[in-house]
Amino acid sequence: MKCTYTIHRHQGHYGWDNSNPPVLTIAPGETIEFHPNDASNGQITVDSTAAELMTLDFDQVNPVVGPVVIDGAQAGDALKVTLLDFTPSGFGWTANIPGFGLLADQFPDPHLHIWKYDADAIAPALYGPGGRVPLKPMCGTLGVAPAELGQHSIIPPRRVGGNMDIRDIALGTELYLPVEVSGALFSLGDTHAAQGDGEICGTAIESPIAVAAKFALIKDANLRFPRFTTPGPVSRHLDAAGYEVTTGIGPDLMSAAQQAVADMLELLATRYQLNPIDAYLLCSVCADLRISEIVDMPNWIVSFYFPRVVFE
Amino acid sequence: MKCTYTIHRHQGHYGWDNSNPPVLTIAPGETIEFHPNDASNGQITVDSTAAELMTLDFDQVNPVVGPVVIDGAQAGDALKVTLLDFTPSGFGWTANIPGFGLLADQFPDPHLHIWKYDADAIAPALYGPGGRVPLKPMCGTLGVAPAELGQHSIIPPRRVGGNMDIRDIALGTELYLPVEVSGALFSLGDTHAAQGDGEICGTAIESPIAVAAKFALIKDANLRFPRFTTPGPVSRHLDAAGYEVTTGIGPDLMSAAQQAVADMLELLATRYQLNPIDAYLLCSVCADLRISEIVDMPNWIVSFYFPRVVFE
Numbered sequence: 001m002k003c004t005y006t007i008h009r010h011q012g013h014y015g016w017d018n019s020n021p022p023v024l025t026i027a028p029g030e031t032i033e034f035h036p037n038d039a040s041n042g043q044i045t046v047d048s049t050a051a052e053l054m055t056l057d058f059d060q061v062n063p064v065v066g067p068v069v070i071d072g073a074q075a076g077d078a079l080k081v082t083l084l085d086f087t088p089s090g091f092g093w094t095a096n097i098p099g100f101g102l103l104a105d106q107f108p109d110p111h112l113h114i115w116k117y118d119a120d121a122i123a124p125a126l127y128g129p130g131g132r133v134p135l136k137p138m139c140g141t142l143g144v145a146p147a148e149l150g151q152h153s154i155i156p157p158r159r160v161g162g163n164m165d166i167r168d169i170a171l172g173t174e175l176y177l178p179v180e181v182s183g184a185l186f187s188l189g190d191t192h193a194a195q196g197d198g199e200i201c202g203t204a205i206e207s208p209i210a211v212a213a214k215f216a217l218i219k220d221a222n223l224r225f226p227r228f229t230t231p232g233p234v235s236r237h238l239d240a241a242g243y244e245v246t247t248g249i250g251p252d253l254m255s256a257a258q259q260a261v262a263d264m265l266e267l268l269a270t271r272y273q274l275n276p277i278d279a280y281l282l283c284s285v286c287a288d289l290r291i292s293e294i295v296d297m298p299n300w301i302v303s304f305y306f307p308r309v310v311f312e
Numbered sequence: 313m314k315c316t317y318t319i320h321r322h323q324g325h326y327g328w329d330n331s332n333p334p335v336l337t338i339a340p341g342e343t344i345e346f347h348p349n350d351a352s353n354g355q356i357t358v359d360s361t362a363a364e365l366m367t368l369d370f371d372q373v374n375p376v377v378g379p380v381v382i383d384g385a386q387a388g389d390a391l392k393v394t395l396l397d398f399t400p401s402g403f404g405w406t407a408n409i410p411g412f413g414l415l416a417d418q419f420p421d422p423h424l425h426i427w428k429y430d431a432d433a434i435a436p437a438l439y440g441p442g443g444r445v446p447l448k449p450m451c452g453t454l455g456v457a458p459a460e461l462g463q464h465s466i467i468p469p470r471r472v473g474g475n476m477d478i479r480d481i482a483l484g485t486e487l488y489l490p491v492e493v494s495g496a497l498f499s500l501g502d503t504h505a506a507q508g509d510g511e512i513c514g515t516a517i518e519s520p521i522a523v524a525a526k527f528a529l530i531k532d533a534n535l536r537f538p539r540f541t542t543p544g545p546v547s548r549h550l551d552a553a554g555y556e557v558t559t560g561i562g563p564d565l566m567s568a569a570q571q572a573v574a575d576m577l578e579l580l581a582t583r584y585q586l587n588p589i590d591a592y593l594l595c596s597v598c599a600d601l602r603i604s605e606i607v608d609m610p611n612w613i614v615s616f617y618f619p620r621v622v623f624e
Contacts, residue, residue: 102606156611157561164613165605168557202607224575225561230554234617239545245480246539249469253565257606263536289603291614293477294414294569295514299468301476302603305546 001085001212003031009208012036012065012189016152016162018145018181025069025183031084031214036065036189039140039206044093046114053095053110062154062163064141066187070215073184078176078221079144081186085212086137086171090119092193092207094281101202102261103280111277115205117193124310125193125205129278131310133194133286134237137209138170140190140199147180161226163190165199167288172231178223186215198289198304200261201280238286238307245305251298257289260304272311286310313397313524315343321520324348324377324501328464328474330457330493337381337495343396343526348377348501351452351518356405358426365407365422374466374475376453378499382527385496390488390533391456393498397524398449398483402431404505404519406593413514414573415592423589427517429505436621437505437517441590443622445506445598446549449521450482452502459492473538475502477511479600484543490535498527510601510616512573513592550598550619559604560614568614569601576616584623598622 004026011023026032038044041060044052073079092115096107117125117135124132143161146152157164161177169175177186188211195204244267248259261280264287268279286307293301316338323335338344350356353372356364382391404427408419429437429447436444455473458464469476473489481487489498500523507516556579560571576599580591598619605613 100607100609156608157605157613158611159561163605163608164559164561165608166557166559166613166615167604168555198603198606200607225559225571227556227558227575227579229556229620232554233548233551234555235547236545236551239548242542242544243480243546244539244541245478247476247478247537249471249476249537253569253603254606257565257603259537263539267539289606291510291565291569291601291603292479293469293475294510294566294601295412295512296468296475296477297412299470301469301478303478308541 003033003212005032007032007034007065009035009037009065012063014059014063015154016143016146017150018185020067022067022069022185025071026215027071028216031212032068033210033212034065034188035210036191037063038208039190046091048112050110050112053097053112062141062190064187064189067145067185069183070186070217073179073217074182075147075180076220076222077179078218078223079179079184079186080216080218081142081175082214083139083171083173083211084214087210088119088122088137088193089208090117092117092205094205094285095203096201096277096281102200102258107277107280111281113281127282129274130272131282133310135194136170136237138167138192138195139188139211140165140192142169142175142188144177144179145181145185159225164226165195167195167197168230168234169228173228175226175228176223177226194285196284196287199284201284203284205285238309241308241312243305243307245303248302249299253300253302256300256302260302264304264306315345315524317344319344319346319377321347321349321377324375326371326375327466328455328458329462330497332379334379334381334497337383338527339383340528343524344380345522345524346377346500347522348503349375350520351502358403360424362422362424365409365424374453374502376466376499376501379457379497381495382498382529385491385529386494387459387492388532388534389491390530390535391491391496391498392528392530393454393487393489394526395451395483395485395523396526399522400431400434400449400505401520402429404429404517406517406597407515408513408589408593414512414570419589419592423593425593439594441586442584443594445622447506448482448549450479450504450507451500451523452477452504454481454487454500456489456491457493457497471537476538477507479507479509480542480546481540485540487538487540488535489538506597508595508597508599511596513596515596517597550621553620553624555617555619558616561611563610565612565614568612572614572616576618
């Protein structure tokens with residue numbers, strides 16, 4: 001779409017720091033098209049192999065474009081970001097990076113899957129080892145600069161947003177971020193062609209996607225954490241054929257999540273003759289972690305929902 | 313529907329114990345219509361007030377009907393339970409019971425809401441303080457007897473199922489439970505007219521609902537935990553108008569869930585002039601806790617999805 005400004009992939013940074021020099025200053029109401037690189041900053045290409053994951057330069061991982069000064073933003077305001085348009089590239093990758101991911105102990109070896117998808121039709125994308133994954137382009141990292149001085153890692157999300165990896169921050173979503181510094185200093189990156197709730201293996205369909213957004217300020221909103229509004233249903237691209245669901249039950253939500261995911265990988269491996277590592281990557285891009293029950297002391301239930309449409 | 317057998321509300325028990333005398337023995341393939349009482353065992357009626365929550369007999373809470381022997385079931389098998397039909401009663405209640413619920417510290421006082429809903433049409437039910445809640449009858453407690461001797465509390469779910477309170481164990485769902493004792497000893501109760509993922513205040517729309525089910529055995533399935541299959545979409549009754557979503561971000565999933573819920577209550581209280589306690593009960597019956605991100609060390613994100621259709 002036609003925006004007031006464009007920010008290109010070289011106009012970015014690799015860490016949250018309120019001393020990062022702004023690449024642009026805009027007034028509320030103006031629009032920007034962002035062109036972030038993928039989460040490897042272009043280190044992974046269509047010809048890459050799993051071995052290359054061992055020599056990745058992690059200082060370049062999860063690059064974002066920005067920061068953008070929003071004129072008039074002050075600490076205590078909320079920055080409203082409305083996602084207006086996504087222009088996918090058709091190329092993506094999903095990886096198991098050793099030491100990273102919900103089941104890192106069970107999957108110590110690097111693994112890489114390269115995706116090609118129809119960037120215009122956004123039709124379900126064929127997964128080589130089996131299945132076809134409905135796509136929903138989304139943006140994994142959106143944040144503003146923290147008040148605390150110094151550089152802060154780009155990997156964990158925090159109060160001011162950042163690498164939130166929330167599947168439903170997608171087309172039409174209105175995101176509200178707590179502003180901590182004058183001008184807000186907004187940056188964006190880590191676009192995904194598809195992701196499940198949880199992003200269990202640590203990567204989604206990592207894909208360069210242009211994102212158009214507009215900005216507004218809510219004065220003195222004093223949000224504690226980010227919140228957002230979706231314009232409509234969030235998982236109809238996945239739900240038509242129902243779900244296979246595994247559960248983990250116990251007093252610790254993290255262990256319950258790991259249990260539910262481990263059982264789903266076993267189910268998929270058995271039923272569809274997938275290698276466990278292939279099932280792990282597949283689940284990361286399309287299956288959802290939900291807290292089914294969090295009150296029946298002392299045991300909680302985390303459920304893992306795999307959309308059956310992937311194999312129909 | 314017409315079933316091979318009927319089990320009435322007095323044919324039940326209040327705790328899992330593999331020495332509970334069976335009320336019925338069936339062959340795989342046979343059907344049963346269960347008529348459980350509500351989770352208060354009839355102590356809460358359409359005329360009840362919050363004060364009565366302080367004098368509830370907790371020894372009667374969460375009654376189940378059964379146990380049923382499934383002929384031929386052995387430890388290591390899975391009991392497949394297919395939910396064939398729900399016959400709702402039109403009466404329900406939602407309560408804040410002191411000491412129970414995700415935000416028990418913030419809501420120390422008893423609170424009770426009585427629901428009347430259209431048992432035939434299952435149209436969205438009016439919530440007195442504000443909003444209209446789409447219904448989806450479901451069954452909160454389904455389980456088999458544990459191998460471990462003695463009586464086990466009915467409140468927490470465990471490996472053999474029990475009080476799982478999973479929203480999507482509903483019409484058409486196929487549930488698979490790990491059998492630990494000969495005959496399985498299946499019981500069922502705690503029916504809900506609607507519930508959100510998490511059941512955050514500790515109760516849903518607690519409602520007497522007859523449930524028809526059929527049974528099958530999967531020999532030597534050796535499940536670690538329950539799992540289930542849904543026949544179709546799970547939240548289309550809620551999703552048409554999109555969601556308001558709050559987030560909690562941090563290294564502990566429980567704290568993140570509490571944070572996300574607290575922010576949602578504040579949002580609803582402000583926007584719709586609800587008392588916080590009314591917002592708490594409303595969220596428990598229609599809003600969903602999801603794990604959005606569980607890999608971006610050291611901070612995870614739990615999101616709380618409130619369906620906007622409730623106020624449209």
